[in-house]
Amino acid sequence: MVGYEVYVRSFADADGDGLGDLAGARTHLPYLADLGVDVVWLTPFYPSPQADHGYDVSDYLDVDPRFGDLAEFDRLLHDAHQLGLRVLIDLVPNHTSDQHPWFVDARSSRDAAHRSFYVWRPPGPDGGPPNNWVSHFGGPAWTYDETTGEYYMHLFLPEQPDLNWSEPRVRAAFEDILASWFARGVDGVRIDVAHTLMEDPSFRDNPELAEPADELLAGVAFDRFDHRYDLDQPGVVEIFHGWRRLADKHDAVLLGEVYLLEADRVARYVAEDALHASFGFVALRVGWDADQICGRLRPFVDSLGESVAWPLSSHDDSRAASRFGGGEVGARRALAYLTLLCGLPGAVFLFQGDELGLDDADLDAEVAQDPVALRIPGATGRDPYRSPMPWARGRHLGFTTGEPWLPLGHNRTPADTVEAQLADPDSHLERTRRLLATRRALPPLTDGSPLEWVLEDGPVIAVERGGEVLVCLHVGDGQGPATLQLPPGCRLAYASDDHVALVDGDLILPEDTAAIVELDPSDEAAQTAFLDEEDRALLDDARAEADAVDDDLAAHDDDPITARRVAP
Ligand code: TEU
Numbered sequence: 062m063v064g065y066e067v068y069v070r071s072f073a074d075a076d077g078d079g080l081g082d083l084a085g086a087r088t089h090l091p092y093l094a095d096l097g098v099d100v101v102w103l104t105p106f107y108p109s110p111q112a113d114h115g116y117d118v119s120d121y122l123d124v125d126p127r128f129g130d131l132a133e134f135d136r137l138l139h140d141a142h143q144l145g146l147r148v149l150i151d152l153v154p155n156h157t158s159d160q161h162p163w164f165v166d167a168r169s170s171r172d173a174a175h176r177s178f179y180v181w182r183p184p185g186p187d188g189g190p191p192n193n194w195v196s197h198f199g200g201p202a203w204t205y206d207e208t209t210g211e212y213y214m215h216l217f218l219p220e221q222p223d224l225n226w227s228e229p230r231v232r233a234a235f236e237d238i239l240a241s242w243f244a245r246g247v248d249g250v251r252i253d254v255a256h257t258l259m260e261d262p263s264f265r266d267n268p269e270l271a272e273p274a275d276e277l278l279a280g281v282a283f284d285r286f287d288h289r290y291d292l293d294q295p296g297v298v299e300i301f302h303g304w305r306r307l308a309d310k311h312d313a314v315l316l317g318e319v320y321l322l323e324a325d326r327v328a329r330y331v332a333e334d335a336l337h338a339s340f341g342f343v344a345l346r347v348g349w350d351a352d353q354i355c356g357r358l359r360p361f362v363d364s365l366g367e368s369v370a371w372p373l374s375s376h377d378d379s380r381a382a383s384r385f386g387g388g389e390v391g392a393r394r395a396l397a398y399l400t401l402l403c404g405l406p407g408a409v410f411l412f413q414g415d416e417l418g419l420d421d422a423d424l425d426a427e428v429a430q431d432p433v434a435l436r437i438p439g440a441t442g443r444d445p446y447r448s449p450m451p452w453a454r455g456r457h458l459g460f461t462t463g464e465p466w467l468p469l470g471h472n473r474t475p476a477d478t479v480e481a482q483l484a485d486p487d488s489h490l491e492r493t494r495r496l497l498a499t500r501r502a503l504p505p506l507t508d509g510s511p512l513e514w515v516l517e518d519g520p521v522i523a524v525e526r527g528g529e530v531l532v533c534l535h536v537g538d539g540q541g542p543a544t545l546q547l548p549p550g551c552r553l554a555y556a557s558d559d560h561v562a563l564v565d566g567d568l569i570l571p572e573d574t575a576a577i578v579e580l581d582p583s584d585e586a587a588q589t590a591f592l593d594e595e596d597r598a599l600l601d602d603a604r605a606e607a608d609a610v611d612d613d614l615a616a617h618d619d620d621p622i623t624a625r626r627v628a629p
Contacts, residue, residue, distance in 0.1 A: 062099040062507075063497050064149075064410035068376045069106050069128055070114060071449045072413055074461035081449070081460075083129035087137040089452075092479065094144040096416060096490075097497030100408075101141060102149040102251050102316075104376060106134070110160050112220035113432055114447075116253060117158035121238045138246050147248035149316060154235055155254045156221040164222050171209050177228045180214035181206075182264060193266040194291050195282045199437040202291070216257055216291065218432055226258040226300060239307050249314030255330060255339070256319045259297050261290035293326060301335040314338070316370060322346060324360035331368045340410070341369040344402065345378045349385045349394055351519025351536045354401070359514065362405055367509055369407035373399050373415045376447050380412070382420040383445075392418030392489055393573045397534050397557045399493070400575035403500045404524050404532025406512060411493075413450055417477055418489030422448035422470025430467050445470070453480035492557060499555040499577055505529045506577075521545065521570065529580050530554075537572030544569055550581025 073085030083106060093101060105115035106128040115125075124130050141148045157164055166175040182191035182203070190203035191212055196219075203212040204219040214223045224231050239250065267286040301315065308315050319327045319339040330336050343357040361369050373395065374380040381395035382388075395418060402409045422445045429435055434442025448467050452459030454475045475481055482488035500506045510527025517523075520538035523545070525531050531551075535543050542560075545568040553563040555577040562569045563578070570576060 062408045063097055063500070064100040064102055064370060064408050065093055065096070065098040066102045066104070066372075066375060066410060066412045068104050068413055068447055070104075070466060071447050071460075073450060073452065074463065074465075077461060077463040078127065079461050079463040079466045080127055082127065083124065083133045083137050087133070087140055090137070090140050090144055090146060094146055096494055097501060098146065098411070100147045100149060100248070102410070103151060105151045105153060110158055110220065112158065112218055114430075116153055117156070117160075117218065117221045118153050119158040119160045119162075121152075122241055135245070142246070149249045149251050149314070150242060150247050151253060152235075152239070152242075152250040153253040154224065154226075155257050156215060156217060156223045159220045159222055167222075168206050168208060168213070171211070178225055178231055179222050180225045180260065181209075181211045182214070183211055192264050193269075193286075195286065197283050198433055199282060199440075214260070216254070218436075223260075224258075226297075227262075232300065232303070236303055236307060239304060243307060243311035243313050247313065249308065249316060249337075252315060252317045252336070254320060255301075255317035255336065256293045256297060256321060257291070258300055259294040261294055263290075265290045267291060293321060298330055298332070298335050301330070305334050305336070308337070316340070322357075324364040327361070328364040331365060338368040338370055338408065339365065341365065341371050341407070344371040344373070345375065345384070349536055351517070351522050354398075354534075354536065355514065355517040355519075355522055358405065359517075362407075362512065365407065367406045370410050371402045371405065371407055372410045372412065373402065374412035374446065375410075376412065377443055378446065380419060380421050380446055381415060382418055387420050390573060391420055393558065394536075396489060396492055396496070397536075397573055397575035400496055400555065400557050400577065401522060401524070401532060401534040403496060404506060404526065404530070404577065406509065412446075416490050416493040417451070417479065417482055419451075419477060420472070421445035422468075423472040424448065424468060424470055428468055448473070451475075451478040453478050487559070496555055496557070496577075503530050503554060503577070503579065506532075520572070525580075531578040531580060532575070533568065533570055533578070534575040535570040535572050539572075542569050542571040547578060548580065552579045552581075553577075554579045 067086050069086060070081045072081040073089050074081050075084035075088060076082060105118060106124050107118045108120040108123050108125045109115050109117050110119060124134050138148055163175040163178045166173045167179050185191050190201045194202035196202045196215060197217050202214055202216055204215060205212050215221050216223055267288055267290055270285055270287055304315055315336045317330050317336045317339040319330050320342050321327050322343055327339050331339055341361040343361060347353040347357050381398060382391035385391045385394035399409065424444055429442055429444055431442035431444045433440050434444060444467055448470045449460035449465050451469060451473050457465050458469055458473060458478050460469065479490065482490035485491065505527035513525040515523040515525050519536060521533055521535050521543045523531060523533040533545065547566050547568050549566055551563060553576060558571060558574040560571045561574050561576045568576060568578060
């Protein structure tokens with residue numbers, strides 16, 4: 062499937078209050094269906110004080126009046142289904158808002174009914190926080206509560222207290238929440254920080270790292286620790302057993318935001334009795350470098366197969382076009398990279414505006430809205446990824462008739478808009494649409510066909526699917542176009558750029574471009590041209606065995622018992 066992340070507050074504003082809303086999103090569903098999207102993920106629209114822009118929920122079963130109401134949600138869902146789109150909502154189970162009635166009660170006294178819904182600890186020996194855990198958003202992961210004389214834990218803002226998932230009533234409450242949304246007709250949930258629900262019961266200090274865990278991580282305080290005791294704890298996966306039974310009953314999907322970069326750790330969450338799939342965040346953590354792209358993506362392909370969702374960008378991370386160099390070059394690379402992702406097993410997820418080739422918005426520091434920017438000294442925060450969608454020429458590029466909650470960015474121009482790009486067959490938007498259509502038209506790209514890494518040493522990466530389709534990406538080495546000799550009868554099904562060509566069996570691939578090639582289905586040699594000797598021998602054996610079975614069947618044609626052909 063092709064997913065599309067709608068960051069609701071920045072997608073489209075129907076009522077002119079400067080914030081995107083559900084009615085605005087509904088208006089543009091036909092646009093998404095035309096683009097080739099299968100699944101729309103809506104970021105949180107629940108009642109919320111908006112301390113973390115909706116990821117601080119104060120009521121899991123309603124819609125914040127700023128975004129609409131339940132009737133508007135139902136209309137959106139109905140329209141989406143009419144268009145053949147499925148809708149995922151964003152479930153935030155790790156923490157609530159500090160304004161959620163559970164927390165309001167929990168902090169009222171030590172023996173409040175909901176006290177155990179949250180994680181409370183007495184002060185450490187020096188009267189300070191109980192241990193050295195830090196929040197994602199800077200500062201300790203603990204806030205002292207004057208009224209009750211204990212600290213509560215929060216992996217994010219103090220306004221986002223962590224729920225205590227050892228409390229069976231929390232588990233029961235979330236199963237009810239899920240059942241309610243599934244009964245309403247939602248097609249699944251994206252599960253916010255799915256891997257962080259439990260903590261080590263001894264609340265030990267996390268070891269400090271000499272070096273950040275990953276050179277591509279931001280280097281904020283959070284990344285200076287080995288999160289051995291606060292993330293990815295035993296027992297989290299079991300929580301999803303009950304969720305999966307509920308989801309299966311409603312034919313709904315559980316997609317985890319398991320923000321871990323090691324494939325085997327992510328894979329533990331994906332099982333027949335746990336999540337259907339997880340995002341593969343490594344896709345956002347690669348530079349424009351063939352070794353990194355192959356080296357980091359391949360373990361996810363190997364251990365998750367079809368159960369991974371590749372994000373091209375997200376509301377938490379720099380946009381692909383910016384990560385790969387910005388400007389025209391960045392946009393060209395982002396489209397070429399998306400082409401490769403389309404060649405891998407699993408789902409691909411666009412973040413709104415990726416289809417336009419947008420890079421991060423250029424915003425003045427004074428307009429900062431993201432708590433990360435406002436609370437971590439020196440941090441730019443996530444606003445540049447979250448600026449409003451440019452729809453059409455004119456004021457605020459068609460996002461709102463009012464004043465946008467965040468400016469669109471100095472670098473946004475009328476040429477970036479959906480309106481302008483729809484009118485130009487060479488636009489990023491039209492090329493993206495053709496890419497998604499090509500992916501849909503070539504079954505080996507989506508039917509679970511086996512994958513072969515044909516070239517992975519760079520600068521050209523090539524993967525072959527099911528012996529029928531070849532996807533190639535040239536990340537560039539300063540040497541100009543690469544030429545790949547292909548077997549006869551190949552067809553160029555998609556090119557990310559006009560300078561890609563297939564001439565007399567030679568695929569000419571300029572730097573920063575990608576192509577999808579269909580191997581001649583009538584030419585068996587072409588289909589196996591990329592197999593190594595061992596695989597070709599295996600294939601020959603399998604074919605010989607199939608022929609033998611066929612002969613055997615023919616010999617028993619008149620037998621009363623029906624023989625079954627067994628696929629080798
Ligand atoms: O993100 C979880 C997460 O791990 C991110 O905070 C990420 O580490 C960070 O954004 C990198 O800058 C989810 C949501 O996607 C995010 O928007 C929320 O702020 C967060 O959870 C808390 O709910």
